[in-house]
Amino acid sequence: MAATQIDFYEILGVSRDADGATIKSAYRKLAMKHHPDRNPGDAEAENQFKICNAAYEVLKDPQKRAAYDRYGHEAFTQNAQGGGGHPGADFSDLGDIFETIFGGGFGGGGGRSRPRRGADLRYDLQVNLEDAFHGKDTAIEVEVSVACDTCSGSGAEPGTGTRTCNLCHGHGKVRAQQGFFVVERPCHNCHGRGEVLEEPCHDCRGEGRVDKEQRLEVTIPPGVDNGTRIRLSGKGEAGPAGAPPGDLYIFVHVKPHTVFQRDGTNLFTRVPVSFTTAALGGCVEIPGLDGETAKIDIPAGIQSGKQLAKRGAGMPVLQGRGRGDLIVEIGVETPTRLSGKQKELLREFQETETGDECPESRGFFERLKEAFN
Known part of the structure; x- marks a missing residue:
């Protein structure tokens, strides 16, 4: 069987x-x-x-x-x-x-072992948030083993070929007795190929590959995030003795932004507003990564820490449709520099306060009084 x-x-x-x-x-x-x-x-x-x-x-x-x-x-x-x-x-x-x-691995059919494909490689690429939003084409330089031009990846000096391995006699495997068992392993002389080079290539020393700096074009799709992996098929290490090359995997790292923080497809930012805007309501305008200005309406009486959302103003969905949201957290800022006129107006306002203007504060002090009485 x-x-x-x-x-x-x-x-x-x-x-x-x-x-x-x-x-x-x-x-x-x-x-x-x-x-x-x-x-x-x-x-x-x-x-x-x-x-x-x-x-x-x-x-x-x-x-x-x-x-x-x-x-x-x-x-x-x-x-x-x-x-x-x-x-x-x-x-x-x-x-x-x-x-x-x-005698040779499942699905391999036995006999000589085939040269393994080249190793996969990793390259870490940093992009800014604007590039992650719009996507971009960029060039990278990678030092990688490529097929030797002199021998076309065969490892043999031009004009020469291969001969049957004198250790395994062309089988690619050798046997050794280990206790009750006869163990069959790849031949270490020919590395399981059954053949050895008559004369190794003078450039690659018989490896069939040489290290070379390569310039590669990489397309960064819109919506990439930290850890996004981009595969460049066949751009990894060249395989030995003419075997197929591996792949190159680009791992994307998005740099921190000065205004926005990202969570998936959502963008977050904190916007300080004056206490008068927080009390009376208003509007703030935030320039977006897409070049459009997002207008956020501030409802009257808003408190610090309240979050407001602008639907569809976040990051694009990677390889999909639509965008996430822009989440704005409001921070009510207490003025630190007041003119005499402003102080006078605030005192007039203070004199008219009944406590109903700030129900949360009033409720807290009432609970505090009850707790200690």
Whole structure:
């Protein structure tokens, strides 16, 4: 049976919703049945023992089991491990187990190993809030490994080629005895390719890639926020020996703004108003990032800390429609410099106060009096 047709749950004889105790019990029974010590010289029993071990290695671990349930055997392929993989999963410890049993990894078909794609790269890009609002095209410079021009990424000196590896004889793998088991691993001489260079390229020393400064154009879409990730496919590290390159991920960081604070698609700002405007009402005008002026009506009698919203005057929705809101927090400012005339008018006002003008203050002092009487 091909490796891609073997189901780990069927191997252990359990259902897909079996708990950990059931899986462990089933594995112990099968391991005891097929153990090489109980079946000396029985190659089939030894192979079944290895397969049971591989199945249990995955299903006993919640993280690996979840990846297997979702992706099947593809969760453990060489491409999944070396090319970005599945989020949060680390299956590097399973490679030797699967290669030992199936001779080359799930879905790979055995034989020589294929060169892995190049590594993914990260670049941190800072933009201001205006750029995050409007979006922009910008250029970045990244030092990255690219395919060697001299050898076209092959790693071989021009005019030369490759020859069969004299250690693995072209198989790409070597075997070693470890206790009861024969372990098959990628050949360290040819790195699993089965071939070695006749003469390494003088520029890249056989790597097939060289470090080079690259200038790349990046499109920043409107509405980006801290942590927004932009993927440039094929702009990562070049793969060895002509393998495909990885990807470049741009992580956006939005600089703090002097006026606005951001929360998702909403913008916040604090606006001080005079105590007369707070008492009588009025209007404030706030220039927006879009170039338009947002007019905020101040209702009479507003208190400090009150928030007013201007719908649709916030940040654009990333890759969507519409905008968030502009939230204005009012701060009532007490005057610190008064003319003689202003002081006189305030005293006249004070003489006419009855306490009903500020019900919150009056209520507080009444509660205070009751508490201590």
